[in-house]
Amino acid sequence: METITDTINAVTWHMACYVDDIPEDGGGCAFISGKQIAIFNFSRRGEWYATDNQCPHRQQMAISRGMIGSQGEEPKVACPFHKKTFSLQTGQCLNDDEYRINTFPVMVKENRVYIGL
Template sequence: MYSNETTQKVTWHKACHVDDIPEDGGGCALIDGRQIAIFNFSRRGEWFATDNQCPHRQQMAVSRGMIGSQDGEPKVACPFHKKTFSLQTGKCLNDENYEIGTFPVMVKENLVYIGI
């Protein structure tokens, strides 16, 4: 299952078991030395992945943020200062100076894969 379409060729990395990420919550996986925040947005039936680092104060905490939606757009709020980022585009929704990277997610046989 692909949650994000992508034209770029990506390499799929096994990140974790689906149970490792709480429903409607997030967790952080270390993939090739890179911290990736993974979100199990079960209410929407979607998975998302972004950088774990918030570009505002360079804190590794996006995965600990609360997810939700704004006018239907899925988003995550950094727990430090509540900068919120679109889970689809990575754009900061309350401060246009910031943006985080997003990654495609694939769930196969209860395992979560991230495309980088």
């Protein structure tokens, strides 16, 4: 798999997929170095986000299949299992203080989507 190493910021950018692979205003899941990463193309806001694909509530691999949206200004995603919603910016669960998911930086370059791990 193609990677770009950014030594200044200590990030390795992994090529995850092409822009077309992720539906507009929706998500998809990429398999990167043995990890499942949910990637969201928030085209309505012109933003991309990446998070864990696993929901910490019941350990289900499905965040990428969730609906995205906003709460106030905060972009969020809802797990399709029990609708725990998570901030796409911070990963904090917005309707249950107990839960949090990891978020990852996304870079889009020449029609390719890279995730920083």
